[in-house]
Amino acid sequence: MAKLINAILDLVFPISCVICGREKTWLCPACAGAVVLRPFRSCPECLKVSTGGAACGSCRTDSPLSGLTAAAPYSDPAVRKLICGLKYGRARSALPAVVALLRRSNVSSRLPPADLIIPVPLHRVKKHLRGFNQTELIAAEFAGDLGLPVSVGNLARRKKTEPQAKLRDEERSKNLRDAFQIVNRGEIDGKRVILVDDVFTSGWTMREAARVLREAGASEVWGLAVAYG
Numbered sequence: 001m002a003k004l005i006n007a008i009l010d011l012v013f014p015i016s017c018v019i020c021g022r023e024k025t026w027l028c029p030a031c032a033g034a035v036v037l038r039p040f041r042s043c044p045e046c047l048k049v050s051t052g053g054a055a056c057g058s059c060r061t062d063s064p065l066s067g068l069t070a071a072a073p074y075s076d077p078a079v080r081k082l083i084c085g086l087k088y089g090r091a092r093s094a095l096p097a098v099v100a101l102l103r104r105s106n107v108s109s110r111l112p113p114a115d116l117i118i119p120v121p122l123h124r125v126k127k128h129l130r131g132f133n134q135t136e137l138i139a140a141e142f143a144g145d146l147g148l149p150v151s152v153g154n155l156a157r158r159k160k161t162e163p164q165a166k167l168r169d170e171e172r173s174k175n176l177r178d179a180f181q182i183v184n185r186g187e188i189d190g191k192r193v194i195l196v197d198d199v200f201t202s203g204w205t206m207r208e209a210a211r212v213l214r215e216a217g218a219s220e221v222w223g224l225a226v227a228y229g
């Protein structure tokens with residue numbers, strides 16, 4: 001079924017390079033180097049400039065995230081188109097171009113040593129409707145670069161949440177409270193975790209997931225996102 005839907009999508013909305021429009025590719029070889037990478041170099045908590053995206057001195061003790069690595073700003077139209085392409089039904093074909101951004105940005109060199117990669121989960125109903133979780137696909141594809149195992153299903157989404165962007169500040173933390181749970185604490189306890197998401201915007205989701213991981217005993221949680229903003 002998914003194959004048929006993709007074939008129809010390809011006919012109705014042919015894939016084309018997000019920069020020059022050349023057909024049948026998300027990012028043609030000639031344009032691959034043209035996407036401007038501006039790695040995230042701020043504290044993920046207060047957004048003050050920091051070295052390599054590490055949490056700053058004043059946020060370090062309270063933030064569940066020790067830092068964030070991300071390749072490019074989401075405000076860049078090419079980056080946004082690639083990530084939207086990945087999210088809305090064209091996963092397999094857009095995935096290599098998205099992961100190539102991480103590779104070109106050399107994020108592996110900016111991440112600290114870790115034990116485990118965990119993608120931010122989608123609620124199972126949402127995953128079922130979409131047919132996949134794009135963040136899981138990114139994590140699986142990139143895991144080899146980091147030489148780390150990926151854990152899927154242990155960090156689970158317990159309830160459906162409203163998109164954070166639609167909510168006011170005070171509603172956001174309430175919306176996410178109890179959104180995540182850990183199925184098997186033994187796998188997390190004492191481990192250094194890389195938490196993966198496609199985009200880091202307000203950071204609420206990633207921080208809440210990191211908080212639950214720290215509660216389960218993770219010794220450190222670093223975020224990895226393709227885009228931020």
Ligand SMILES: [Zn+2]
Pocket residue numbers: 017018019020021022027028029030031032
């Ligand atoms: Zn092109």
Ligand SMILES: [Zn+2]
Pocket residue numbers: 043044045046047048055056057058059060
């Ligand atoms: Zn800070």
